[in-house]
Amino acid sequence: MEYSYYPGCSLEGSARELNESFRTVSKKLGVTLFEIPDWTCCGASSAHMVDAYLEAALPAKDLLTAERIGKDVVAPCAGCHVRMKAASRRILEDADLRARFPFKGEIKVLSGLEMLHGQEILSRIKSSTIKPLEGLRVVPYYGCLAVRPPEVVEPDSPENPMQMDHILEAIGAEVLTWPYKTDCCGGSMALTRTDLVLKLSRKILDMALAVGADAIVTMCPMCQANLDTRQADISRQAGKAYQMPILYVTELIGVALGGTDTRQWFAKHMVSGENMLAGKGLI
């Protein structure tokens, strides 16, 4: 199985462990990823706020490159995924844009979860699991961009998505029911209105604690960074220590498939999760 790969800026920086774990587990599952040559930024949460042309044009070059290569593109970052899909839709609907960027829509843009949840890959995940995550209680946190806007992302369900649940079940984790699967952590205002973000993120952490989760699992680099890096501030504000590991689903797949030094990934988090996982005998 082969895909073009669009890592995006976060995966080169704050979400390095997502990049490394996504590549590692893909390889182990027999998926070959071809990075789009010298890709550029998709415009992220900013382009659409500032200029309609930039919103479509920034992802366009890499969409065209991917179409030339001829393989479907995987964008593990939920933000890149939604921006690339939104741009491809707009180009296909708008003749002026299409004249400038002759994208024909012959390739698909897949999210990381979509790729991992594909029938064949999901069954490979299940059959290749040598270290089932028994005793690990997790809440799947999809966040906004993995499901919304639904007409762009086309998730299985915008309110109650199940793809990450199924993947976590396949590797033997106990998936807890909770109401904040798709609530917003405030990621887009991490720097501009940190006060608001602390409020929203604390709500999510509190709910995960209330249902007895050992970790929050996500696929979104903005959610991960926000929930992980803000726990020190939230602890100071709340007067109690928050130590909730925020893990990428691909890191846990890496643990389940075995044979990888997964600690190097967890060490990159602010709340590492290493002790929790080691305490359960999983790493």
Added chain:
Amino acid sequence: MQQAGYGVPAGQVTPPAGDLASVINQCYQCGKCSAGCPVASEMDLLPHQMVRLAVLGDVAPIVASKSIWLCLTCHTCGARCPNGIDVPALLDPIRHQVLKNNVSTQESNVPLFHNTFLKTIRMFGRVHELTLIGLYKWKTKTFFDDMDLGMQMFRKGKIHLLPHRSSHLSEVKEVFKQSSMK
């Protein structure tokens, strides 16, 4: 609800037209968008009020509001609206005009951040966190916020000292030349 000093000179920001106008005209003010909005408690105009004003063609109070910049573009409103009205999709074209015409805004750090973000893309083709954060902090004079966190992230190899320079930089610059950020 309009704040002094944040008025819009007539004609600078036009209300929604075409398909978007026809979509928002379906609004029957059920308030579901406002009920689910994660930042409603901070807003001076609630999402359903902004939709109503837009239907009436009265965008000045929206332009003058905090809400237009407090919107996280999480799209919870749009995903739940029984009439398929997505408030960020209504606000984006208004935000574009506000920025293009240099209209002064409340919550000005939000547009400043997005502008700075895009400038770093124009510089390098990709985001370079250190340049982005440095420029933003320079402009907002908030040098010492999150200093600790920044150092920790740097030690974990999450913040690069030097930017990656895309070999497609001229194409990226060309894209910006065609936009309002030329």
